[in-house]
Amino acid sequence: MDQGTADLALAIGARVKRERQARHWTLDQLAEAAGVSRRMVVNVEQGGVNPSVGTLLRISDALGIGLPALVEQPQAKPVKVTRSGEGAVLWSGESGGRGVLVAGTEVVELWDWTLEPGDRHVSEAHAAGTKELLQVQHGTITVHVADESNTLSAGDALAFAGDVAHSYENPHTQPARFCLAVFEPVVGTGLRSEAGRA
Amino acid sequence: MDQGTADLALAIGARVKRERQARHWTLDQLAEAAGVSRRMVVNVEQGGVNPSVGTLLRISDALGIGLPALVEQPQAKPVKVTRSGEGAVLWSGESGGRGVLVAGTEVVELWDWTLEPGDRHVSEAHAAGTKELLQVQHGTITVHVADESNTLSAGDALAFAGDVAHSYENPHTQPARFCLAVFEPVVGTGLRSEAGRA
DNA sequence: ACTGGCAGTGCAGTATCATGCACTCATGGA
DNA sequence: TCCATGAGTGCATGATACTGCACTGCCAGT
Numbered sequence: 001m002d003q004g005t006a007d008l009a010l011a012i013g014a015r016v017k018r019e020r021q022a023r024h025w026t027l028d029q030l031a032e033a034a035g036v037s038r039r040m041v042v043n044v045e046q047g048g049v050n051p052s053v054g055t056l057l058r059i060s061d062a063l064g065i066g067l068p069a070l071v072e073q074p075q076a077k078p079v080k081v082t083r084s085g086e087g088a089v090l091w092s093g094e095s096g097g098r099g100v101l102v103a104g105t106e107v108v109e110l111w112d113w114t115l116e117p118g119d120r121h122v123s124e125a126h127a128a129g130t131k132e133l134l135q136v137q138h139g140t141i142t143v144h145v146a147d148e149s150n151t152l153s154a155g156d157a158l159a160f161a162g163d164v165a166h167s168y169e170n171p172h173t174q175p176a177r178f179c180l181a182v183f184e185p186v187v188g189t190g191l192r193s194e195a196g197r198a
Numbered sequence: 199m200d201q202g203t204a205d206l207a208l209a210i211g212a213r214v215k216r217e218r219q220a221r222h223w224t225l226d227q228l229a230e231a232a233g234v235s236r237r238m239v240v241n242v243e244q245g246g247v248n249p250s251v252g253t254l255l256r257i258s259d260a261l262g263i264g265l266p267a268l269v270e271q272p273q274a275k276p277v278k279v280t281r282s283g284e285g286a287v288l289w290s291g292e293s294g295g296r297g298v299l300v301a302g303t304e305v306v307e308l309w310d311w312t313l314e315p316g317d318r319h320v321s322e323a324h325a326a327g328t329k330e331l332l333q334v335q336h337g338t339i340t341v342h343v344a345d346e347s348n349t350l351s352a353g354d355a356l357a358f359a360g361d362v363a364h365s366y367e368n369p370h371t372q373p374a375r376f377c378l379a380v381f382e383p384v385v386g387t388g389l390r391s392e393a394g395r396a
Numbered sequence: 397a398c399t400g401g402c403a404g405t406g407c408a409g410t411a412t413c414a415t416g417c418a419c420t421c422a423t424g425g426a
Numbered sequence: 427t428c429c430a431t432g433a434g435t436g437c438a439t440g441a442t443a444c445t446g447c448a449c450t451g452c453c454a455g456t
Contacts (some may be wrong), residue, residue, distance in 0.1 A: 001442095005252035013253070018328040023307070026402060037445050042404060049443065050252040052413080053210070053269060054203035061202070068266035071251060110355065110379050133308035135377060137335060153262070157308060179333060181308050181379035224432060235415045240434065245414065250443075389416095398456085405450075408434075413442075426428090 001050050010047035010058070010168040012070055018061045034062035064159060111180040115141055122167040131183045132166075133159045139176025144170045152178075174185035199248050208245035210254070210268055215243040217261045232260035259278040305343040313339055313368035329381045331357045332362075337374025340367045350376075 001009070020030050020041075031038040035058050043049040044059065053067070060067040099131075117122070134143070135157040142151045146164040160166065170176045199207070211329040218228050233256050241247045242257065252263075258265045311332075313319070333355040334342070340349045341356055343364045350356055358364070368374045 001252060005255055007264075008255055009252060027404085028402080039405095039446075040444055043444085046404090050250045052203075052250050052443070053206060053246040053254060053446080054199060057203055057206055067206075067269050068310055071269060073266050110333060110357075110377075111357075112333055112353075122311045133379065135310055137377075149372060155310075157310075159308075179308075179335075179377040181331070183381060225434085226432080237416075237435095238414055239413085244434090250413070253414080400455090401453090404454080407443105408447095408450090409445085411442100411444075413440105415438105415440080417438095418436090420433105422433085423431085425430085 005050055008071065009044075009050060011072075012051075013045045013047035015070055016041075016059060016063070019065060020045075023063075030059070030062060034058040109182045111167065111182065113178050113186055115139070115168060115176045115178075117170055117173050117175065120167060120169040121187065122165070131159065131161060132180060133157070133183075134178050134180040136176065136178045139174050139178075140172050141168065141176045141178060142171060143167070144169070204245070206269070207242075207248060209270075210249075211243045211245035211379060213268055214239075214257060214261070216286055217263060218243075221261075230256070232256040260375075307380045309380065310374050311366065311378055313337070313366060313374045313376075315371050315373065318367040319364060329357065329359060331355070331376060332376050332378040333394050334374065334376045337368065338370050339374045339376060340369055341365070342367065369373055 014028075020027075025033075027038050031041045034041070036055055039052070039057050040055060041059070044051050044055070056070055057067050060062055060070045065155065073092075113121075134152075136152045136154050138154045140151065140153045141161075142149050143158055144150075145160045145166045152158055169176075219224075224232075225236050225239050229239045232377075234253055236367070238247075238253060238259070239248070242249050242253070255265055256267055258268045332350075334350045334352050336348065336352045338351045339365065340347055341358075342348075343358045348356060366376075
């Protein structure tokens with residue numbers, strides 16, 4: 001392993017370890033979630049090996065971060081100004097479904113959504129960097145994110161980037177309810193570092 | 199090599215070949231510039247192998263494009279589904295209550311908490327700036343933050359700073375359940391970068 | 397002391413990445 | 427026709443990524 005590869009391996013390892021610990025995951029949990037051996041997770045975290053992209057892909061997948069983010073060389077990123085995001089909008093469907101903002105601070109919001117059968121809520125893309133996390137409490141909903149649709153039943157959860165157009169839909173015959181956490185990065189004041197296109 | 203890895207290998211190969219041909223380089227030229235064997239360049243271009251990051255680093259270096267640009271997934275999938283029962287259990291009480299991480303990204307986590315009668319979970323103070331938002335789905339819980347205690351019933355919600363010691367408790371006779379969103383600001387070394395969205 | 401649970405190491409075995417060489421095939425120019 | 431150049435293949439070989447297991451050390455709880 002040459003010098004450049006060794007540096008990269010160390011940087012990757014530091015990121016993996018950091019992300020794993022931020023989630024309070026053990027080595028075993030990450031290993032199982034990623035489908036690689038625990039031994040390999042240790043090796044990668046310590047930068048002691050030159051892993052294949054397949055291995056890194058599985059790890060980055062399990063962590064929910066992009067592979068490019070994992071392999072970025074440590075260097076200053078260009079600062080990108082993001083557009084202003086629209087405020088959260090209360091919504092109600094014609095069948096009685098509604099989205100209610102139940103708690104919020106400047107950067108995080110927690111919503112309680114009820115979708116009656118047939119209800120559908122379409123959301124514009126939010127500010128860049130917005131993340132949404134939801135978990136279904138009962139019923140079944142379908143979430144569309146960027147050409148992709150995911151059907152979720154009670155207990156299922158979903159994490160996705162809210163900076164693309166997305167929608168929630170209840171195409172079934174039973175009412176559905178889910179909680180939704182939205183994180184919008186602060187724009188205007190803070191500098192937000194975004195991975196720049198090379 | 200699994201399916202995801204194979205797809206990625208093909209995408210990488212296509213990019214390498216395109217970049218090489220755009221420069222009117224022969225296989226030998228790229229191989230020598232990158233310091234890898236010509237045989238390996240061919241294999242990578244055809245997506246027939248699962249190369250190590252070291253190899254890809256040398257190739258991306260020779261081509262003058264960044265490694266992240268090479269490994270970007272064709273259609274980035276910033277969506278992660280957690281199926282019911284798949285979440286990592288952070289805490290479980292002796293009566294059967296538990297806290298399960300159902301969805302999370304780098305900065306936000308969504309938890310599904312169940313507190314059986316008598317259950318009590320005490321949390322250390324998190325990093326400065328941490329915010330927690332929760333809403334009770336059913337039952338009644340008492341949340342202690344700093345010196346203050348709040349009793350919440352179904353539908354009630356609470357937002358508070360998580361950077362002080364706090365605890366969740368169910369001193370009643372019915373099981374309780376609530377969803378909890380945690381936002382942890384990143385105060386680290388500045389190593390963190392945001393995943394570039396494709 | 398005696399349990400877990402987690403982080404990390406050591407080692408043997410297997411899969412495969414990666415190399416070097418020899419070869420075919422196609423193109424094009426003298 | 428002969429020769430040169432570049433793309434791509436088949437194969438034997440060495441290096442190492444990756445796995446699984448056993449093990450140590452550490453810490454918290456009882």
